[in-house]
Amino acid sequence: MSQRSAEEILSELQRVTEEAVNQLNLLQEEELFRLAETRERLVNEFQCHKARMTQQNREQIEHILNFDKMIVERMEFLKNEAGAWLQRRGSAKQQLNAYQQQYAADSWFIDHRN
Incomplete structure:
Protein backbone atom coordinates (compact mmCIF):
# COMPACT_ATOMS: atom_id res chain seq x y z
CA MET A 1 0.00 0.00 0.00
CA SER A 2 1.49 3.31 -1.04
CA GLN A 3 1.58 6.21 1.35
CA ARG A 4 -0.79 9.05 0.57
CA SER A 5 0.44 12.60 0.39
CA ALA A 6 -0.30 15.16 3.10
CA GLU A 7 -2.49 17.06 0.64
CA GLU A 8 -4.59 13.96 -0.12
CA ILE A 9 -5.10 13.21 3.56
CA LEU A 10 -5.99 16.79 4.45
CA SER A 11 -8.35 17.06 1.48
CA GLU A 12 -10.21 13.96 2.64
CA LEU A 13 -10.27 15.25 6.21
CA GLN A 14 -11.67 18.57 5.03
CA ARG A 15 -14.25 16.86 2.81
CA VAL A 16 -15.63 14.55 5.54
CA THR A 17 -15.66 17.40 8.06
CA GLU A 18 -17.49 19.82 5.76
CA GLU A 19 -20.00 17.15 4.70
CA ALA A 20 -20.77 16.43 8.34
CA VAL A 21 -21.13 20.11 9.22
CA ASN A 22 -23.50 20.66 6.28
CA GLN A 23 -25.91 18.12 7.77
CA LEU A 24 -24.92 18.56 11.41
CA ASN A 25 -28.45 19.01 12.81
CA LEU A 26 -29.47 15.68 11.27
CA LEU A 27 -26.53 13.65 12.60
CA GLN A 28 -27.19 11.26 15.44
CA GLU A 29 -24.78 9.68 17.91
CA GLU A 30 -23.71 6.83 15.64
CA GLU A 31 -22.87 9.12 12.73
CA LEU A 32 -20.92 11.48 14.98
CA PHE A 33 -19.03 8.51 16.40
CA ARG A 34 -18.13 7.35 12.88
CA LEU A 35 -17.07 10.90 11.98
CA ALA A 36 -14.79 11.06 15.02
CA GLU A 37 -13.27 7.67 14.13
CA THR A 38 -12.69 8.70 10.51
CA ARG A 39 -11.11 11.99 11.51
CA GLU A 40 -8.88 10.24 14.05
CA ARG A 41 -7.74 7.73 11.43
CA LEU A 42 -6.89 10.54 9.00
CA VAL A 43 -5.05 12.56 11.63
CA ASN A 44 -3.01 9.48 12.58
CA GLU A 45 -2.26 8.87 8.91
CA PHE A 46 -1.10 12.48 8.58
CA GLN A 47 1.37 12.19 11.49
CA CYS A 48 4.20 10.94 9.25
CA HIS A 49 3.94 14.18 7.21
CA LYS A 50 4.02 16.45 10.24
CA ALA A 51 7.72 17.29 9.96
CA ARG A 52 7.33 18.42 6.32
CA MET A 53 4.18 20.53 6.68
CA THR A 54 3.84 23.47 4.35
CA GLN A 55 2.16 26.78 5.09
CA GLN A 56 -0.73 25.66 2.89
CA ASN A 57 -1.11 22.50 5.03
CA ARG A 58 -1.18 24.64 8.19
CA GLU A 59 -3.86 26.90 6.72
CA GLN A 60 -5.96 23.91 5.66
CA ILE A 61 -5.67 22.39 9.14
CA GLU A 62 -6.71 25.70 10.69
CA HIS A 63 -9.73 25.82 8.35
CA ILE A 64 -10.72 22.28 9.36
CA LEU A 65 -10.30 23.05 13.07
CA ASN A 66 -12.75 25.96 12.74
CA PHE A 67 -15.55 23.39 12.42
CA ASP A 68 -14.69 21.57 15.65
CA LYS A 69 -16.68 23.90 17.90
CA GLN A 95 -43.15 6.26 40.32
CA LEU A 96 -44.36 3.09 38.63
CA ASN A 97 -42.47 0.88 41.08
CA ALA A 98 -44.27 2.51 44.00
CA TYR A 99 -47.57 1.14 42.68
CA GLN A 100 -46.22 -2.28 41.72
CA GLN A 101 -44.86 -3.34 45.09
CA GLN A 102 -45.81 -6.78 46.29
CA TYR A 103 -47.87 -6.50 49.46
CA ALA A 104 -49.31 -9.13 51.70
CA ALA A 105 -52.95 -9.90 50.97
CA ASP A 106 -54.10 -8.59 54.35
CA SER A 107 -52.11 -5.32 54.21
CA TRP A 108 -53.32 -1.83 53.38
CA PHE A 109 -51.87 0.57 50.83
CA ILE A 110 -52.63 4.23 51.40
CA ASP A 111 -51.86 6.71 48.63
CA HIS A 112 -51.31 10.18 50.05
CA ARG A 113 -52.17 12.83 47.51
CA ASN A 114 -51.00 16.39 47.98
Whole structure:
Protein backbone atom coordinates (compact mmCIF):
# COMPACT_ATOMS: atom_id res chain seq x y z
CA MET A 1 0.00 0.00 0.00
CA SER A 2 1.49 3.31 -1.04
CA GLN A 3 1.58 6.21 1.35
CA ARG A 4 -0.79 9.05 0.57
CA SER A 5 0.44 12.60 0.39
CA ALA A 6 -0.30 15.16 3.10
CA GLU A 7 -2.49 17.06 0.64
CA GLU A 8 -4.59 13.96 -0.12
CA ILE A 9 -5.10 13.21 3.56
CA LEU A 10 -5.99 16.79 4.45
CA SER A 11 -8.35 17.06 1.48
CA GLU A 12 -10.21 13.96 2.64
CA LEU A 13 -10.27 15.25 6.21
CA GLN A 14 -11.67 18.57 5.03
CA ARG A 15 -14.25 16.86 2.81
CA VAL A 16 -15.63 14.55 5.54
CA THR A 17 -15.66 17.40 8.06
CA GLU A 18 -17.49 19.82 5.76
CA GLU A 19 -20.00 17.15 4.70
CA ALA A 20 -20.77 16.43 8.34
CA VAL A 21 -21.13 20.11 9.22
CA ASN A 22 -23.50 20.66 6.28
CA GLN A 23 -25.91 18.12 7.77
CA LEU A 24 -24.92 18.56 11.41
CA ASN A 25 -28.45 19.01 12.81
CA LEU A 26 -29.47 15.68 11.27
CA LEU A 27 -26.53 13.65 12.60
CA GLN A 28 -27.19 11.26 15.44
CA GLU A 29 -24.78 9.68 17.91
CA GLU A 30 -23.71 6.83 15.64
CA GLU A 31 -22.87 9.12 12.73
CA LEU A 32 -20.92 11.48 14.98
CA PHE A 33 -19.03 8.51 16.40
CA ARG A 34 -18.13 7.35 12.88
CA LEU A 35 -17.07 10.90 11.98
CA ALA A 36 -14.79 11.06 15.02
CA GLU A 37 -13.27 7.67 14.13
CA THR A 38 -12.69 8.70 10.51
CA ARG A 39 -11.11 11.99 11.51
CA GLU A 40 -8.88 10.24 14.05
CA ARG A 41 -7.74 7.73 11.43
CA LEU A 42 -6.89 10.54 9.00
CA VAL A 43 -5.05 12.56 11.63
CA ASN A 44 -3.01 9.48 12.58
CA GLU A 45 -2.26 8.87 8.91
CA PHE A 46 -1.10 12.48 8.58
CA GLN A 47 1.37 12.19 11.49
CA CYS A 48 4.20 10.94 9.25
CA HIS A 49 3.94 14.18 7.21
CA LYS A 50 4.02 16.45 10.24
CA ALA A 51 7.72 17.29 9.96
CA ARG A 52 7.33 18.42 6.32
CA MET A 53 4.18 20.53 6.68
CA THR A 54 3.84 23.47 4.35
CA GLN A 55 2.16 26.78 5.09
CA GLN A 56 -0.73 25.66 2.89
CA ASN A 57 -1.11 22.50 5.03
CA ARG A 58 -1.18 24.64 8.19
CA GLU A 59 -3.86 26.90 6.72
CA GLN A 60 -5.96 23.91 5.66
CA ILE A 61 -5.67 22.39 9.14
CA GLU A 62 -6.71 25.70 10.69
CA HIS A 63 -9.73 25.82 8.35
CA ILE A 64 -10.72 22.28 9.36
CA LEU A 65 -10.30 23.05 13.07
CA ASN A 66 -12.75 25.96 12.74
CA PHE A 67 -15.55 23.39 12.42
CA ASP A 68 -14.69 21.57 15.65
CA LYS A 69 -16.68 23.90 17.90
CA MET A 70 -19.89 23.24 15.95
CA ILE A 71 -19.32 19.48 16.00
CA VAL A 72 -18.62 19.46 19.74
CA GLU A 73 -21.74 21.57 20.38
CA ARG A 74 -23.85 19.00 18.51
CA MET A 75 -22.29 16.19 20.55
CA GLU A 76 -23.02 18.10 23.78
CA PHE A 77 -26.62 18.67 22.69
CA LEU A 78 -27.15 14.96 22.04
CA LYS A 79 -25.46 14.05 25.33
CA ASN A 80 -27.71 16.44 27.27
CA GLU A 81 -30.78 15.19 25.43
CA ALA A 82 -29.91 11.58 26.29
CA GLY A 83 -29.26 12.53 29.91
CA ALA A 84 -32.63 14.27 30.20
CA TRP A 85 -34.35 11.24 28.67
CA LEU A 86 -32.64 8.90 31.15
CA GLN A 87 -33.62 11.14 34.03
CA ARG A 88 -37.28 11.21 32.90
CA ARG A 89 -37.23 7.44 32.42
CA GLY A 90 -35.76 6.88 35.88
CA SER A 91 -38.34 9.14 37.48
CA ALA A 92 -41.22 7.42 35.70
CA LYS A 93 -39.85 4.00 36.62
CA GLN A 94 -39.55 5.03 40.27
CA GLN A 95 -43.15 6.26 40.32
CA LEU A 96 -44.36 3.09 38.63
CA ASN A 97 -42.47 0.88 41.08
CA ALA A 98 -44.27 2.51 44.00
CA TYR A 99 -47.57 1.14 42.68
CA GLN A 100 -46.22 -2.28 41.72
CA GLN A 101 -44.86 -3.34 45.09
CA GLN A 102 -45.81 -6.78 46.29
CA TYR A 103 -47.87 -6.50 49.46
CA ALA A 104 -49.31 -9.13 51.70
CA ALA A 105 -52.95 -9.90 50.97
CA ASP A 106 -54.10 -8.59 54.35
CA SER A 107 -52.11 -5.32 54.21
CA TRP A 108 -53.32 -1.83 53.38
CA PHE A 109 -51.87 0.57 50.83
CA ILE A 110 -52.63 4.23 51.40
CA ASP A 111 -51.86 6.71 48.63
CA HIS A 112 -51.31 10.18 50.05
CA ARG A 113 -52.17 12.83 47.51
CA ASN A 114 -51.00 16.39 47.98
